[in-house]
Amino acid sequence: MRIKSNWILAFVAAVSVMSPARSLCDQKPRTLYYEVKLTCPSGNLGMRKMYVKGDCFAWVSETKGILKPITLIKNKDGAFLIDPKGRWAGQYPKGSDRESPMVFLPGPTGDVKTFLTLQKAVKSGKEKVVAYGHKTPKLCDIYSYKEKTTGHTCKLWVDQKTTLPVKLVILTARRSDERTATYVAYKPGYPVDDSVFVVSDKLMVRPMPTLDRNAKPVHQTNRKPRPKPQIGYKSQPEQPGADTNSEPK
Numbered sequence: 001m002r003i004k005s006n007w008i009l010a011f012v013a014a015v016s017v018m019s020p021a022r023s024l025c026d027q028k029p030r031t032l033y034y035e036v037k038l039t040c041p042s043g044n045l046g047m048r049k050m051y052v053k054g055d056c057f058a059w060v061s062e063t064k065g066i067l068k069p070i071t072l073i074k075n076k077d078g079a080f081l082i083d084p085k086g087r088w089a090g091q092y093p094k095g096s097d098r099e100s101p102m103v104f105l106p107g108p109t110g111d112v113k114t115f116l117t118l119q120k121a122v123k124s125g126k127e128k129v130v131a132y133g134h135k136t137p138k139l140c141d142i143y144s145y146k147e148k149t150t151g152h153t154c155k156l157w158v159d160q161k162t163t164l165p166v167k168l169v170i171l172t173a174r175r176s177d178e179r180t181a182t183y184v185a186y187k188p189g190y191p192v193d194d195s196v197f198v199v200s201d202k203l204m205v206r207p208m209p210t211l212d213r214n215a216k217p218v219h220q221t222n223r224k225p226r227p228k229p230q231i232g233y234k235s236q237p238e239q240p241g242a243d244t245n246s247e248p249k
Contacts, residue, residue, distance in 0.1 A: 029053050029054025029055070029056075030052070030053075030054065030110050030188070030189075031052060031053050031188070031189055031190050031191065031192045032050070032051075032052040032109055032110055032186075032187065032188050032189075032190060032192075033049070033050070033051055033052070033185065033187045033190035033192060034049070034050050034165075034183060034185055034186045034187065035047060035048070035049045035050075035183070035184040035185045036048050036105065036168070036181040036182060036183050036184060037132065037181070037182045037184055038179060038180070038181050039179070039180045039182070040176070040177075040178065040179055040180070041175060041176055041178065042176070043064075044064055045063060045064060045179070046061070046062045046063040046064040046066075047062040047184070048060070048061055048062070048104070048105065048181070049062070050101060050104070050105065050109070051190075051192050051196050051197075052101065052109050052110070052192065053192045053194070053196075053197065055074075055076070056073075056074060056075045056076070056197040057073075057074050057101045057109070057197075058071060058072070058073050058074070058196045058197055059071065059072045059101070059104045061104075066084075067084075068084035068085070069084065070082075070084055071084075072098065072104070073089075073196075073197055073198075073199055074098070074099055074101075074197070075197040075198075075199070077199070078091050078092060078094060078099070079091070079092040079096055079098040079099045080092070080199050080205070081098075081208065082199070082203070083203070086200075086202075086203070087203070087204065088203055088204045088205070088206050089199050089200075089203040089204070089205050089206070090205075090206050090207070090208045091205050091206070091207055091208060092208045093207070093208065096208075097149075097150075100149050100150075102147055102148075102149040102150050103149070103150060105168070105181055106147035106149070106150050106152045106154055106168075106170065107154070107156060107165060107168045107181065108156075108165060110188060111188065112158055112163055112164065112165055113163060116143050116145070116156070116158075118148075119145040119146075119147060119148060120145065121143040121144065121145035121156070122143065122144050122145065123141055123142070123143055124142050124143065124144045124155070125141075125142045126139060126140065126141055126142065126160075127139075127140055127142055127157065128140070129157050129166050129167055131159070131166045131182075131183070132182050132183060132184045133184070138159050138160075138161070138166060139159075139160050139161075140157040140158055140159055140160060140166050140167075141157070141158050141160055142155060142156070142157055142158075143155070143156045143158060152170050152171075153170075153171040153172075154168060154169065154170055154171065155168070155169045155171065156168050156169075164183070164186045165183050165186055166182075166183055167180065167181070167182050167183065168180070168181040168183070169181075
């Protein structure tokens with residue numbers, strides 16, 4: 001698995017302008033705000049922020065080397081990738097995996113114990129970990145699970161005293177593809193305003209392309225073999241009546 005930091009793709013022509021969204025989230029939903037520092041074996045990948053309110057969420061990716069953050073909003077109208085320059089919003093097809101917060105980070109989005117139970121997580125050990133912004137190590141329980149939505153194999157370090165997540169590691173076949181999310185903040189019940197999930201009516205809405213992940217590259221099947229050049233011969237057009245069997249002078 002390779003977690004990509006940039007999701008901007010080519011789009012087709014614009015089809016509509018979205019009207020202001022109303023009643024985007026449930027009346028009394030669960031809320032959550034968390035922030036993580038994302039790293040890989042080669043270095044720092046930047047910060048990630050998640051705002052959750054009921055079935056709505058907003059994912060903000062502040063990637064190293066990119067001046068403006070990339071934002072994805074999921075509300076009752078669908079999932080939208082917001083142009084960092086504020087010109088358009090790309091709407092994903094209905095049923096896209098971008099409608100799940102697990103795609104962005106396969107960790108808890110509410111009560112941690114409930115999440116671990118649903119994932120059928122197995123307690124695999126204990127370890128003292130220095131949490132972000134702290135100097136004293138915290139004793140953590142380590143849980144292993146295979147996240148159901150994405151299929152990612154993960155390890156989650158949970159503080160024994162607060163039962164809040166401290167660190168999440170997404171395991172892969174190649175270690176160079178592994179990602180580690182260190183929790184900077186994890187705040188259940190955080191007051192998340194509905195305005196976070198509004199796609200501005202000033203943005204032109206464009207459909208995101210539907211990608212067929214099982215499609216085979218065309219160039220590998222339809223390309224004709226190139227004829228091999230004859231060493232020592234010059235490529236010249238034939239003349240009418242010429243003897244094609246004679247050696248060139």
